[in-house]
Amino acid sequence: MKKTKFFLFLNRLFYSILFLWMALVFLSFFNLKPDLKINLFFFLLIILFMIAFYKEILVFLILALNRINVLFGSDKELSEVQLVKTLSLAPILKMQFLKSIKKLPQIVIAASNNRFFWFTLLMIFVLLDIFILNTTSSLLILILVILYAFLIFYFKIKGEIFIRTAFLFLILCPFLLSSGNEPAAEKVGIWAYVFLSIGIIQIVFKYIKMGKRNAKNKEK
Amino acid sequence: MEKNLKIDLTRPFLSVILGLSLYFLIYLPIEFLLTEVFFVTPKINSLINTAVLLFFITLTNLFNLKVNKNKLKTIALLILFFVSLIFYTVYHKEKLNREYLPKIYRTEPSWIIQGQSLKISGINFGRSFEEGKIMVGEMEFLVKYWSENKIIAEAPVPSKEGFLNLSIKTDYGEVSNVVVIEIKNPDYLKRYLE
Numbered sequence: 001m002k003k004t005k006f007f008l009f010l011n012r013l014f015y016s017i018l019f020l021w022m023a024l025v026f027l028s029f030f031n032l033k034p035d036l037k038i039n040l041f042f043f044l045l046i047i048l049f050m051i052a053f054y055k056e057i058l059v060f061l062i063l064a065l066n067r068i069n070v071l072f073g074s075d076k077e078l079s080e081v082q083l084v085k086t087l088s089l090a091p092i093l094k095m096q097f098l099k100s101i102k103k104l105p106q107i108v109i110a111a112s113n114n115r116f117f118w119f120t121l122l123m124i125f126v127l128l129d130i131f132i133l134n135t136t137s138s139l140l141i142l143i144l145v146i147l148y149a150f151l152i153f154y155f156k157i158k159g160e161i162f163i164r165t166a167f168l169f170l171i172l173c174p175f176l177l178s179s180g181n182e183p184a185a186e187k188v189g190i191w192a193y194v195f196l197s198i199g200i201i202q203i204v205f206k207y208i209k210m211g212k213r214n215a216k217n218k219e220k
Numbered sequence: 221m222e223k224n225l226k227i228d229l230t231r232p233f234l235s236v237i238l239g240l241s242l243y244f245l246i247y248l249p250i251e252f253l254l255t256e257v258f259f260v261t262p263k264i265n266s267l268i269n270t271a272v273l274l275f276f277i278t279l280t281n282l283f284n285l286k287v288n289k290n291k292l293k294t295i296a297l298l299i300l301f302f303v304s305l306i307f308y309t310v311y312h313k314e315k316l317n318r319e320y321l322p323k324i325y326r327t328e329p330s331w332i333i334q335g336q337s338l339k340i341s342g343i344n345f346g347r348s349f350e351e352g353k354i355m356v357g358e359m360e361f362l363v364k365y366w367s368e369n370k371i372i373a374e375a376p377v378p379s380k381e382g383f384l385n386l387s388i389k390t391d392y393g394e395v396s397n398v399v400v401i402e403i404k405n406p407d408y409l410k411r412y413l414e
Contacts, residue, residue, distance in 0.1 A: 012281050015232035016239070020277060023236060032312055034248075035263075037270045044274075 007052060014048040017041055028178040038179045058089040065096035072103045072110075115155035122147055123165075130187040145194060152202065159202030166195035232281070234294065237301045239277040244304035247272050248311055256318045259325050259397055262343050320344055322352075322388050322396035331402035333409065334379035337364060340371040340388070342396065350391035356401065357384040381405050 021041045027033050050057065062078065069075035075096070100107065111117040122144060129140055151157060169192035176185035251269075254260045324342040332338050338361065345368055346352055354361040354373045357380055361373035371388070381403050388396040 009281065012232045012235065013278065015229060016235045016277050016281055017274075019233055019236040020240070020273075023240065032309060034243075034273075034308075034312075035266045035269055036273060037266050040267075040270050 010048060010052040014045065014052050017045050017048065021045065025175065025178050033178070033180075039181065042179075055089065058093055062089065062093050062096055065093070065100050068107060069096060069099045069103065072106055074099050074103050115151070115157060118151050118155065119157065119161070122151065126191055130184050130191065134183070136187060136190070141190065141194065145198070148198060152198070159199040159206065162195045162199035162202070166192045166199060169195065230294075234297055235277060235280040235283070237297050238283070239273065239280040241297075241300045241304040242276045242280070243273050244308040244311075247276070248308065252311060252315065256315065259323050259342075262323075262325065263319070321394055322346070322390050324386070324388060324396050324399045327386065327399055327401055331404050332375050333404050333406050334375050334377045337372055337374050338401070340373065340386075341369065342371075342388075343369050344390075344394075345369065345371055345388060345396075346390045346392070352388060352390040354386065354388055356386045356403070359384075375403060379403050 021038065024033060024036065024038055024041070028038075066075060066078045070077050078092070125144060129137075129144070133140075148162075169188045173185050173188050173192070176182075176188060247269075251264055255263055322342065322344045324340055326341045328339040328341070340354070345366065347368060348366050351363055351366045354363060354371065356375070359376055359380060361375060363371065363373050365372040383400050383402050385398045386401045387398045390396075
């Protein structure tokens with residue numbers, strides 16, 4: 001009972017900090033931000049999320065690993081009954097993890113042929129550049145753009161995906177600015193421009209190809 | 221069991237409203253008095269402000285804030301929040317106006333005689349190449365060292381004696397708060413010699 005009350009309190013605190021963070025971002029839009037460390041709320045939110053929803057996180061990890069194991073034929077699909085007891089979650093997670101480790105070479109081969117995997121991997125590098133690296137490196141941007149170009153040619157990724165990502169980054173920009181993270185906002189702006197350029201170049205090429213095809217069809 | 225774990229989102233929302241109202245109406249005026257009126261301390265670190273706000277939010281989460289049937293409590297809370305927001309906007313404007321003014325926190329020693337150096341500690345005095353003036357009564361002290369938060373000045377010879385008001389005028393013409401210092405007659409030192 002005490003444990004339930006404690007988790008309920010943590011849950012309330014989590015939602016309170018989420019509302020508070022939103023309220024402070026709202027105030028900063030009107031240049032009324034109090035002298036507070038808003039980034040700290042964000043980290044606290046993540047920590048509280050991990051404590052308050054630890055069971056849900058464990059279940060998610062187990063199901064994700066189980067899905068991989070089912071795909072590679074090393075396990076059966078888990079039933080809901082097995083995921084109810086909190087105490088049994090850790091051993092199940094360990095078991096699923098060990099099973100997926102055994103199939104690691106196969107998983108790596110399958111992932112290397114998956115365009116979503118490569119796109120996500122490069123996106124992680126972009127996010128690391130935005131949030132972890134302190135300096136803006138033109139060389140790093142160039143290398144990542146070249147890798148994206150290879151990805152586009154090899155896996156035929158559509159330009160619309162890059163434009164959508166660019167729009168997401170543009171939406172993120174004012175939030176980062178208002179939370180006081182100006183260097184990250186600047187980098188997000190740079191990457192939004194890069195992705196927009198990549199997307200538009202792809203679409204222009206697509207239209208040129210379509211135009212040529214239409215011309216050939218008319219000739220026929 | 222499942223029903224117990226369901227969260228009523230109005231409760232954390234009302235806790236935030238009450239917590240922010242308490243922060244705006246209790247903590248910020250105290251902070252303003254300490255930093256801008258009584259000059260007890262320079263600007264309070266934003267980490268401390270964040271910790272205080274988190275304390276208020278945790279505290280308000282312990283209260284049983286639920287929406288009543290007649291919704292009176294909620295309306296009262298919303299009115300309180302609205303009032304605190306108005307108060308905060310006024311405070312914010314006043315704080316910004318005062319934040320960059322020069323402020324004197326301490327002078328050392330507590331009394332001086334003519335020709336003696338005086339150390340003034342404070343904030344926003346201006347950079348070393350933007351020397352201002354140190355006014356004591358109608359006299360102007362001779363500046364020996366000038367920095368953003370420390371000034372060393374020398375009392376002119378001859379000096380007026382008694383309890384006098386000391387203030388700083390920066391290079392941009394901004395005047396600091398007034399601090400009383402005592403300038404004693406050099407004859408006062410004779411008793412130590414005897």
